[in-house]
Amino acid sequence: MNCSKSGNLICKSLYIGEEDLQKINTLTRREFSADELYCFRVLLCDNDIDRDMEQFDVQTLTQLSNLFLGKTGICDHEPKSQNQMARIYDVSVENFPGKVNALGEPYYALIAKAYMVRTEANRDQILEIEAGIKKEVSVGCSVRESICSVCGKNRNVLECGHVLGQVYDGKLCYTILHDAQDAYEWSFVAVPAQRQAGIIKQAGCSREKNGVQKLWEAARTQNGVWIDREETGQLKELIQNLLEDCEQVRKAARRELMQEVVSRKGFDERTNQEFGQMLDHLSVGQMKMLKEIFCPQQILEDAQFSQAEPASEQHDEMSNRQFMI
Known part of the structure; x- marks a missing residue:
């Protein structure tokens, strides 16, 4: 800069x-x-x-x-x-x-x-x-x-x-x-x-313009672009930061899925270990799909809970009408 x-x-x-x-x-x-x-x-x-x-x-x-x-x-x-x-x-x-x-x-x-x-x-x-x-x-x-x-x-x-x-x-x-x-x-x-x-x-x-801005501009115009050593370092740092952030999100999703599946399925130690090794190779989207397969009841409960409040409000309204003079 x-x-x-x-x-x-x-x-x-x-x-x-x-x-x-x-x-x-x-x-x-x-x-x-x-x-x-x-x-x-x-x-x-x-x-x-x-x-x-x-x-x-x-x-x-x-x-x-x-x-x-x-x-x-x-x-x-x-x-x-x-x-x-x-x-x-x-x-x-x-x-x-x-x-x-x-x-x-x-x-x-x-x-x-x-x-x-x-x-x-x-x-x-x-x-x-x-x-x-x-x-x-x-x-x-x-x-x-x-x-x-x-x-x-x-x-x-x-x-x-x-x-x-x-x-x-x-x-x-x-x-x-x-x-x-x-x-x-x-x-x-x-x-x-x-x-x-x-x-x-x-x-x-x-x-x-830094390296990132130059690349976006080149992609928009479909032209080539030259970047210097400083801009290359900026791109490297950006990619490293993005990779670190993505890895943190992926680890959080893996940890959440392991806790849900283990608590519900009661796998033995060996199965837990193999299941964890499998998750190491999955993306966040794939783990989300896997959670829907293993934990459908939780999704159903969440949906029912979200509808419970309007139903309760409707019941209260009907009750009030019955006692209205």
């Missing part, structure tokens, strides 16, 4: 130490001096719940710290060479002591250090950063799972029915973005700050 989230600059400028300079020069073709560079820190994303009721877990933030290293900052999501403005040279997951997220958990954020080369061409851009005019950035990344906080189901594979923002048995429903796969952009954008504590999140999270 592709995600687009917002962050912001958390300081106007950054002192360039020797360690910073060494990290920057590993990304350049020649060595630059501190006077030639302009550096700043960027809060890319965090483990708080955003406006879309989504949250990166700390493990995913750590994965993103490796993926964002060396990524170029562009402007307005336009992937053109003339829009390249800065490059990330250091990323880390930082804890803010005493600060907690919306769940009351310790607050963690993905903090990046980026550099720009001081030139006449970008002098105005640096001035806008210093003035606090240009401070919002939008980051794009891909995660493998979107986990429901209530039931643990992967929403990328199949919707579980839990509604975001609702509370179930004391649990708030939100989506946990888990297992980062790629970090492909961060961009300066002209978006006003919309989050407290200097954290800005961008509304919306782009979701491309």
Whole structure:
């Protein structure tokens, strides 16, 4: 699943130490001096719940710290060479002591250090950063799972029915973005700050069709379809979940049929064992038919019971009529 989230600059400028300079020069073709560079820190994303009721877990933030290293900052999501403005040279997951997220958990954020080369061409851009005019950035990344906080189901594979923002048995429903796969952009954008504590999140999270949706569409149009490795994993997980659910239903039907037949027929131990082995090879529908054969009296009793109440009501009505003056 592709995600687009917002962050912001958390300081106007950054002192360039020797360690910073060494990290920057590993990304350049020649060595630059501190006077030639302009550096700043960027809060890319965090483990708080955003406006879309989504949250990166700390493990995913750590994965993103490796993926964002060396990524170029562009402007307005336009992937053109003339829009390249800065490059990330250091990323880390930082804890803010005493600060907690919306769940009351310790607050963690993905903090990046980026550099720009001081030139006449970008002098105005640096001035806008210093003035606090240009401070919002939008980051794009891909995660493998979107986990429901209530039931643990992967929403990328199949919707579980839990509604975001609702509370179930004391649990708030939100989506946990888990297992980062790629970090492909961060961009300066002209978006006003919309989050407290200097954290800005961008509304919306782009979701491309997953493997299941592609297969349904291909079946409807009778066309072929290509699915990638991530979508193959989603289909595998979906099939495993369906098989587990089906097996639970089948076991419940087998257990119910065994109890009914054994209590009514009084089989000996050997017959019970053989009967159970036979049920292991039957579907739920076949076991239902078998129950109708072995336990017809129960079905008749159920039918008679369902008709008993109307008959009783009719009798009461006739009795009342007899005493009516």
